[in-house]
Amino acid sequence: xxxxxxxSLALAALxxxxxxxxxxxxxxxxxxPFAADDATHTIVWxxxxxxxxxxxxxxxxxxxxxxxxxxxxxxxxxxxxxxxLSGFAALGAVIAFAFGFAALAPVMxxxxxxxxxxxxxxxxxxxxxxxxxxxxxxxLSSFAGGLIALALNLAPNPGALADLVNWTLGSVxxxxxxxxxxxxxxxxxxxxxxxxxxRGLQALTLGEEAAAAIGxxxxxTRTLVVLGAAACTGGAPAVAGVIGFVGIAAPHxxxxxxxxDPARLLLPSALVGGALLVCADIVVRALPTDSxxxxxxxxxxxxxPIFALxxxxxxxxxxxx
Amino acid sequence: MNAVLSLDNVCANLRATRxxxxxxxxxxxxxxxxxxxxxxAGKTSLIRAALGLIAVxxxxxxxxxxxxxxxxxxxxxxxxxxxQRPQAIWPVSVEALVALGRxxxxxxxxRLAAVDQAAVDAAIAACGLEGLRHRRMDEISGGEKARAHLxxxxxxxxxxxxxxxxxxxxDPAQSLGVADVLQSxxxxxxxxxFSTHDIALAVGAAHRVILMKSGRVIASGAPVEALTPAxxxxxxxxxxxLERIGDEFAVIFER
Numbered sequence: 001x002x003x004x005x006x007x008s009l010a011l012a013a014l015x016x017x018x019x020x021x022x023x024x025x026x027x028x029x030x031x032x033p034f035a036a037d038d039a040t041h042t043i044v045w046x047x048x049x050x051x052x053x054x055x056x057x058x059x060x061x062x063x064x065x066x067x068x069x070x071x072x073x074x075x076x077x078x079x080x081x082x083x084x085l086s087g088f089a090a091l092g093a094v095i096a097f098a099f100g101f102a103a104l105a106p107v108m109x110x111x112x113x114x115x116x117x118x119x120x121x122x123x124x125x126x127x128x129x130x131x132x133x134x135x136x137x138x139x140l141s142s143f144a145g146g147l148i149a150l151a152l153n154l155a156p157n158p159g160a161l162a163d164l165v166n167w168t169l170g171s172v173x174x175x176x177x178x179x180x181x182x183x184x185x186x187x188x189x190x191x192x193x194x195x196x197x198x199r200g201l202q203a204l205t206l207g208e209e210a211a212a213a214i215g216x217x218x219x220x221t222r223t224l225v226v227l228g229a230a231a232c233t234g235g236a237p238a239v240a241g242v243i244g245f246v247g248i249a250a251p252h253x254x255x256x257x258x259x260x261d262p263a264r265l266l267l268p269s270a271l272v273g274g275a276l277l278v279c280a281d282i283v284v285r286a287l288p289t290d291s292x293x294x295x296x297x298x299x300x301x302x303x304x305p306i307f308a309l310x311x312x313x314x315x316x317x318x319x320x321x
Numbered sequence: 322m323n324a325v326l327s328l329d330n331v332c333a334n335l336r337a338t339r340x341x342x343x344x345x346x347x348x349x350x351x352x353x354x355x356x357x358x359x360x361x362a363g364k365t366s367l368i369r370a371a372l373g374l375i376a377v378x379x380x381x382x383x384x385x386x387x388x389x390x391x392x393x394x395x396x397x398x399x400x401x402x403x404x405q406r407p408q409a410i411w412p413v414s415v416e417a418l419v420a421l422g423r424x425x426x427x428x429x430x431x432r433l434a435a436v437d438q439a440a441v442d443a444a445i446a447a448c449g450l451e452g453l454r455h456r457r458m459d460e461i462s463g464g465e466k467a468r469a470h471l472x473x474x475x476x477x478x479x480x481x482x483x484x485x486x487x488x489x490x491x492d493p494a495q496s497l498g499v500a501d502v503l504q505s506x507x508x509x510x511x512x513x514x515f516s517t518h519d520i521a522l523a524v525g526a527a528h529r530v531i532l533m534k535s536g537r538v539i540a541s542g543a544p545v546e547a548l549t550p551a552x553x554x555x556x557x558x559x560x561x562x563l564e565r566i567g568d569e570f571a572v573i574f575e576r
Contacts (some may be wrong), residue, residue: 215397
C-alpha cells in the first residue's frame with residue numbers, strides 16, 4: 001500500500017471521528033447522540049449534522065483546491081486566495097447581500113469564482129511562468145477586496161452591514177442539508193476536473209518546458225485545475241463564508257506523510273482540509289464566548305501563524321520547497 | 322535511412338539577436354552529434370528549435386514532421402529533451418522522476434505497467450542509479466541529480482535525445498560516464514544531439530561535431546577534421562589546437 005493511500009485511509013478515519021465528535025459535542029450536552037427522543041434528534045440530525053458536514057465539505061474543497069493550485073503553480077505558498085478566486089467568490093456573495101438577494105449568495109460566489117478563473121486563465125494564457133499567473137491573481141484579489149470594502153462602505157442599512165460582516169467572517173452556523181448538498185455537488189465537480197489533470201501536475205514537477213517535452217498538455221492541465229479550483233473555492237464560501245488558510249495549510253500538513261508527488265497529495269489534502277475545519281468548528285462551539293466565535297476567525301488565528309512559519313522555514317532553506 | 326531530425330537553412334531571432342542563421346543539419350539513427358561553441362553561439366536555440374519551442378524560418382523535420390504541427394505527445398515520442406538546468410520542483414524519489422519519462426507512453430509514476438517499469442529499471446541501471454532509486458531528489462548530489470535527469474530522458478525511449486549540456490557541473494569521471502551511456506545508446510540505434518563546453522569529451526564521444534558562433538555553423542564533420550586551429554580560433558577568439566595523446570585528444574588553448 002502506498003504512503004498516499006495509507007495517509008488517505010487514516011485521514012478518512014480522522015474525518016469520520018471528527019464528524020461523530022461534532023454530533024456529540026456542543027453547547028447542549030448530549031449523552032447518546034443516537035437516542036430516539038425528539039430534542040436529541042433535532043439537535044443532532046437537524047442542527048449538528050448539517051453543520052459538521054458543511055464544514056467538512058468546505059474544508060475538503062479548500063484543501064483540494066490548495067493542493068491542486070500548489071502543484072499547478074509549483075509554489076508551496078499558492079492557493080485559491082493567491083489566484084484571486086477566493087476574493088472574487090467573496091465579492092459575488094457580498095454583491096448578493098448588498099442588493100438584498102441573500103438567497104442568491106451561493107450562486108453568485110460560484111459564478112464569480114468561475115469568472116475569476118476564466119479571467120486568470122485568459123490573461124495568463126500567453127504567459128510562460130507561474131509568476132505572472134500569481135501576479136494577475138494578486139491584482140484581481142486586491143480589486144475584489146476593494147469592491148468588498150466599497151460594498152461595506154455603501155451598505156444601505158445596519159442589517160445589511162451586519163449580514164455582510166458576518167458572512168465575511170466565515171461560519172457554518174445554522175446550515176441545512178441544502179447547504180451540504182450544494183457544497184458536496186461543487187466539491188465533486190471540482191474534484192472530477194482536478195483529478196483528470198493529476199498526471200499533468202506530476203509532469204509539472206520538471207518545470208513547464210520539460211513537462212511539455214515529456215508530452216504533457218499544459219494548457220489543458222492549467223484549464224482543468226483552475227476551473228476545478230474555481231468550483232471548489234466557489235463552493236466553500238458559498239456555504240461557509242470567507243475561510244482562509246485551509247487551502248495553504250492542508251497540503252503542507254500531509255506532505256511529510258504522503259510524499260511530495262502533487263497528484264498523490266490531492267486526496268490527502270482534501271481529507272485533512274475537511275477534518276481540520278470540522279475540528280476548528282468543534283473548538284469554535286466549545287469556547288464559552290458571549291457571541292459565538294466565527295469559524296473564519298478561528299481558521300485565520302490558527303492558519304496565520306502556520307503560514308508565517310512555513311514562509312520562514314522556506315526562506316531558511318533558500319526558498320527551496 | 323530516414324533522418325530523425327533535419328534542419329534546412331533554419332534562421333531564428335531571439336529578441337534583437339540572430340540566434341540561428343542558416344543552420345542545416347541531418348541526424349541519422351545511431352549518430353552522436355556534439356554542439357560546440359562559445360556561450361551565445363546558438364547551441365541551445367538549435368535544440369529548442371528542433372523541439373518547436375521557438376519560432377523559426379526554414380524547414381525543420383522531427384521524425385519526418387514539422388515539430389509545431391505535432392501534438393506534445395507525438396513530439397515526446399520522437400525526441401526526449403534535457404534542458405540546461407533540469408528541475409525537480411518537488412522532492413520526489415529518483416525512481417518517480419525517472420518514471421516521468423514514461424508520461425507520453427501513458428504511464429503515471431505511481432502506476433507503471435510492466436513495460437514502463439522495465440524501461441525505468443533499464444534507464445536507472447544505465448545511469449548507475451540503482452542504489453539511489455528510493456532517495457529523494459533533494460537528498461542526492463549534483464552529479465547524481467544530473468544522472469537522474471538523464472535517466473528520465475532515456476526512459477522516454479525516443480529515437481532522438483536532445484541534451485542541453487548534460488555534463489554541466491559533473492566531475493571528469495562522471496562526464497565520461499555520461500559519454501558511455503550515450504555511446505551505448507547510439508550503438509543500439511538511438512540518436513543523440515548534445516551541447517557541451519567540454520571539447521575533449523565531444524571529440525572522444527561524438528561521431529560528428531557542429532561548431533557554432535553567433536548562430537552560424539562555422540565547422541562541422543568528424544571531430545578531428547572539423548576542429549582545426551583556424552575553426553577553433555574563429556569560434557572562441559583564441560588560438561587553440563587538438564593534441565593527440567595516445568588514443569585520446571586534449572584541447573590546448575593558448576594564453
